Amino acid sequence: MSLIDQSSEKFLGIDIGASSIKYGWGNPTAGIEYFDSENLEERSRAGIISAISIVLQKCQHSIGLDKIKSIGAGTPGKLNKNTHKLVGINPNLSDWTEIDPIIAFPERLREKVVIDNDANLMTLAEAKLLPEANAVLGITIGSGIGCGFVLEGRIYHGAHGFAMELGHNIVCASGEKCNCGKAGCLEAYASVTGMLQAANKKIGVSDISIVDFLKASESNQSLHNILDDSLQYLSLAASNLVINLDADAIVIGGGVTEIGEYPLKRLMNLLYQHLPVDNRDSIVIKKAHWGNKAGVMGGILLASDFYSLRNRNCNQI
Numbered sequence: 001m002s003l004i005d006q007s008s009e010k011f012l013g014i015d016i017g018a019s020s021i022k023y024g025w026g027n028p029t030a031g032i033e034y035f036d037s038e039n040l041e042e043r044s045r046a047g048i049i050s051a052i053s054i055v056l057q058k059c060q061h062s063i064g065l066d067k068i069k070s071i072g073a074g075t076p077g078k079l080n081k082n083t084h085k086l087v088g089i090n091p092n093l094s095d096w097t098e099i100d101p102i103i104a105f106p107e108r109l110r111e112k113v114v115i116d117n118d119a120n121l122m123t124l125a126e127a128k129l130l131p132e133a134n135a136v137l138g139i140t141i142g143s144g145i146g147c148g149f150v151l152e153g154r155i156y157h158g159a160h161g162f163a164m165e166l167g168h169n170i171v172c173a174s175g176e177k178c179n180c181g182k183a184g185c186l187e188a189y190a191s192v193t194g195m196l197q198a199a200n201k202k203i204g205v206s207d208i209s210i211v212d213f214l215k216a217s218e219s220n221q222s223l224h225n226i227l228d229d230s231l232q233y234l235s236l237a238a239s240n241l242v243i244n245l246d247a248d249a250i251v252i253g254g255g256v257t258e259i260g261e262y263p264l265k266r267l268m269n270l271l272y273q274h275l276p277v278d279n280r281d282s283i284v285i286k287k288a289h290w291g292n293k294a295g296v297m298g299g300i301l302l303a304s305d306f307y308s309l310r311n312r313n314c315n316q317i
């Protein structure tokens with residue numbers, strides 16, 4: 001618990017996505033006071049750095065960067081917590097890997113920037129709304145499957161920072177090819193990319209949006225089966241995580257869950273049914289509250305924690 005009154009302080013949250021950089025400032029007490037986004041003109045390393053530069057210029061113009069106590073940024077991809085570098089394949093931002101994302105910030109700001117995985121930040125933002133829950137699992141369903149775990153208010157990273165890669169849990173031996181290079185990963189079945197690829201492969205449906213896929217699945221049995229498989233695999237993998245981690249809350253978000261036709265209730269029911277009775281008694285299963293602002297809110301919370309910790313360490317010296 002911070003001894004510093006942060007109710008009027010400003011922290012900047014930045015959420016790097018494949019099509020835009022969302023950002024906003026606020027603090028843990030007030031929430032998000034300002035929210036906006038900057039389009040990503042190109043999905044290259046230079047494109048991301050340029051968009052973040054524009055975001056920082058806009059912040060400078062609006063409130064002044066000197067008013068920002070610290071900055072919390074979320075990025076897709078696997079972050080090595082020891083080297084601070086993104087590692088492996090980053091499917092939607094293929095040029096955004098094997099680098100420390102801090103390079104997107106000017107040197108004078110870097111000491112006040114803290115960076116984490118975007119699904120971790122979503123989970124942090126949602127966990128803040130569940131003060132009764134000690135072990136909160138967050139899952140995002142979009143072009144990929146993201147996952148985070150917040151234990152007693154802190155993001156769990158594992159030994160290297162690679163924890164909670166739920167999307168790359170293998171759910172089917174020798175199954176469908178995944179973007180990560182392996183086969184049979186959950187993401188190859190339950191993500192938007194996975195479902196649309198299955199529609200193309202199994203019944204030759206191509207160039208269909210996820211909204212049209214979901215609408216058509218209500219009357220087309222083949223599409224319905226693809227969607228049903230995705231729910232089965234996702235609910236099994238998620239319930240196994242709840243059992244392994246003894247989570248007391250699971251929050252499901254991501255772009256797909258904002259589409260009315262996506263059977264989120266059915267997914268939640270399946271997940272619940274897979275749980276042992278002891279887990280069922282105490283689990284909270286809910287839709288994410290923050291929607292597309294989750295990464296920014298998580299960034300604000302992470303920045304606030306980072307600032308408190310830095311101050312406490314300085315005061316102890």
Ligand SMILES: [Zn+2]
Nearest residue numbers: 168178180185
């Ligand atoms: Zn994979």
